[in-house]
Structure formats: C-alpha cells, structure tokens
Amino acid sequence: MPVVEATVVVPVPPELAFAVSQTTAPVRYRWDRFISEQHFLDGATHPDKGVRTFTRSRLGASMVSEYVSYQPPSHVGMKMVRGPWFFEVFAGGWRFTAAEEPGHTLATWRYNFRCHPKFVRPVAEWIGSWLLGREIRRRIAGYALGCTDPVVLAAAGKALRPS
Template identity: 60%
Template sequence: MPQVSAEVWVPVDVDTAFAVSQTTGEVRLRWDPFIRSQRLMDAERPGVGVHTLTRARVGPKMVSRYVSYRPPKSVGMTMETGPWFFETFGGGWRFVAAEQDGVGGTTARWKYTYSVKPGWLRPIAEPIGQWLLGREIRARIAAYAKACVDPDVVAAIGDAS
C-alpha cells in the first residue's frame, strides 16, 4: 500500500506537540491549511473508537475512527467513509523527544497510508496520490510546526486540559 509521510522537529515538549496535533474546531482551523471543518462526532475527547468528521477545503469529507490513542507518543486513525476514490485511508502521528542544536524539543512524524479504487486505476492514480498527498502532508506539517510555537494555539490547548 502506498504511504506518504513528513517529519518535523518542533521546539516544544512531547506533551505539547501531541496536544497541538489533536486540536479540533477553531483551534485546528487556525493552523491546518487542509480542512474547512473538523469535529469529534461521538465524544468530547479523542480516544480509541471515537469518530471524527473532517471536511476538506476543496470539498471532500471523511469520517475516520481512532484506532490507537497513546498520548503523548502516537495516534492512529482509519477512514470509515470518505471520497469515492479511496478504498482505504489511514493516518497516524508519532512523537519522540529530541534535541536539535542543544535545544530540547520533539520530532513529530505524520504518515498517510492509502489505496485507491477502482483497482484498474491504481497504476495511474497511486503515483498522482503520492505527489498530491505528499505535497499536502508537507504543507500541513509545516503549518503544524508553526502552530506549536503560536502562543494562541498553545494557550488554547492549555485551556482544554
């Protein structure tokens, strides 16, 4: 199955890095360039089994379900329903404490795994998906890195705790 991923170092502790990645609502809209809206559907807080509705800025929507939730180390989600061209789609984050130039922080890695349908279209669609989803995930993780040092975002995650 094709995968795309992006990694970034952020100058915040692992707990903060994880919390920023899991923001929803207005806080998420402040930093995530991909989404038009996102909300938890059947719970107040994320966790295994909780569903999320995400609407992309360009139109498609997806209902996904948390399949793992291990603060502050990792989170994984899988598509339950989504755009017609995805047979499967999953995403996940991993966080590891890491120093850079003597400064403490966190390395965050965001990954998508997917397959397209119909099967006969894969030889054409999957390379396009690699390019398109790769561009998207790199833009999103760059925006995430800025959010990790945005005082308003960091204050909002502190208020949500």
C-alpha cells in the same frame, strides 16, 4: 500500499506537541489550513480510541474517520470509515519522540492509502502519492507554525490540564 510521510522538529516537548496535533475547532483552523470543518461524532467531546470524527477539506471532500490508537504523548492513529470514492483504504497517524535538543520534539505525520478501482490503481496511487505528499508537507509546516503560536499553545496546554 503507498505511504507518504513528513517530519519536523518543533520547539515544544512531546506532551505539548501531541496536544497541538489534537487541537479542535476553532484552534485547529489556525494551523491546519487543509480543513474547513472538523468535529467529533456520536456525542464524543474529546479524542480517544474508537471515537469518530467528521472532516471536510477546503476542496470540499469529506471523510469520517475513527481513532484506532490514542496513546499520548507518543502516537495517534486513525482510519477512514467513509470518504472519497477513490480511496479503498485511507489511514494516518502521528508519532512524537524527544528530539536531540532538550525541550524539542520530532513529529512525524504519515498517511497510507489504497485507491480503487483496481484497474486504475497504479496511476491513481502515483498521482495520490504526489498530491498527498505535497499536502502533508504543507500541513506539517502549518503544524510547526502552530507549535509557535501563543493561541494554539495556550489551548493545547489547557488540554493537558483539564479542569
């Protein structure tokens, strides 16, 4: 199964880096230009294991995903429940570790996927690796900018200190 991954060091501690990665609309749209719409499903109001989300990309593709792990501040993982016809399997996750420089975090974003139908899988997965690799690098660059955006940081900080 192909895996694409991108990493970046951001100038915030792991707790805040994790919180930025989990921001929701409209704050999420400030740093994640891939998404045109995203919201929780089934009455959920915050991320947690088992919570489902709906996401629509700016290109129009949509996906329903479910959190399969949610362990602040170290990692989060999701899997596709329903999505584009060409994905048989799609999953993604974040991992956060303290960077060498105090107060900084190494953030890693990873996707793994399998395409179908089976007879086109080798070519589809080669193309998918290239496209998703390009997209994940763009998204993590946006995330890094979000980790310096005062509006994003304020919203993420508030999520760390719920009222």
